[in-house]
Amino acid sequence: MFLIKVLTFNAVQENTYVLYNKTHECIIIDPGCYSEEEKYALQSFINDNGLRPAMLLNTHCHLDHVFGNKFIAESYRLTLKIHKNEEAVLQMAPASGLMFNLPFDNYAGELIFLKEGDVISLGEDSLRVIEAPGHSPGSICFYCEKQEFIIGGDVLFYQSIGRTDLPGGSHESLIKNIKEKLFVLPQDVKVYPGHGPATTIGDEIKYNPYLV
Numbered sequence: 001m002f003l004i005k006v007l008t009f010n011a012v013q014e015n016t017y018v019l020y021n022k023t024h025e026c027i028i029i030d031p032g033c034y035s036e037e038e039k040y041a042l043q044s045f046i047n048d049n050g051l052r053p054a055m056l057l058n059t060h061c062h063l064d065h066v067f068g069n070k071f072i073a074e075s076y077r078l079t080l081k082i083h084k085n086e087e088a089v090l091q092m093a094p095a096s097g098l099m100f101n102l103p104f105d106n107y108a109g110e111l112i113f114l115k116e117g118d119v120i121s122l123g124e125d126s127l128r129v130i131e132a133p134g135h136s137p138g139s140i141c142f143y144c145e146k147q148e149f150i151i152g153g154d155v156l157f158y159q160s161i162g163r164t165d166l167p168g169g170s171h172e173s174l175i176k177n178i179k180e181k182l183f184v185l186p187q188d189v190k191v192y193p194g195h196g197p198a199t200t201i202g203d204e205i206k207y208n209p210y211l212v
């Protein structure tokens, strides 16, 4: 069974997720740690729980989700896994960082590309990749069918949705993908978003004002 730890980092309160299980290995998703204190907080959680990071994933590569990629990749010798359509977004991140006065060292190692239907396994547990572009051109979500949760990135939030005014964004695709890829999941599925509190598919079908 996956245990899920959320740490909220950086100027825009991004949710970084650590998924771990009895293998004592973990998957790090969207390490948004920016400051030395934030990097230390993430590393301390890993150390205090005796975990060995086995995978580094990004739901998408906007600035706030990639600050800690290089730190995690180098500390634990990991290769970043993203959707192919996020490669250009990742390359743009340092320039956006300078624009917002948040310079950082970008991950510049090899990339492994994920696509719809790919299965990410950690021992007996697994996540399935769901492509849901719109907020970003290669946004993906990680769905755990057995435990009924999804790590959704900036696609669907508690009573809100991801912005679509950044390069490669599309409001029309975002709405279509939320309806066709996420709202078809069981209503009890818990959604762990890139920002803000967790919610459920059922609650968002009922109450999300952007999807009535």
Ligand SMILES: [Zn+2]
Residues within 6 Å of the ligand: 060, 062, 135, 136, 154
């Ligand atoms: Zn984003």
Ligand SMILES: [Zn+2]
Residues within 6 Å of the ligand: 014, 062, 064, 065, 154, 194, 195
């Ligand atoms: Zn974000």
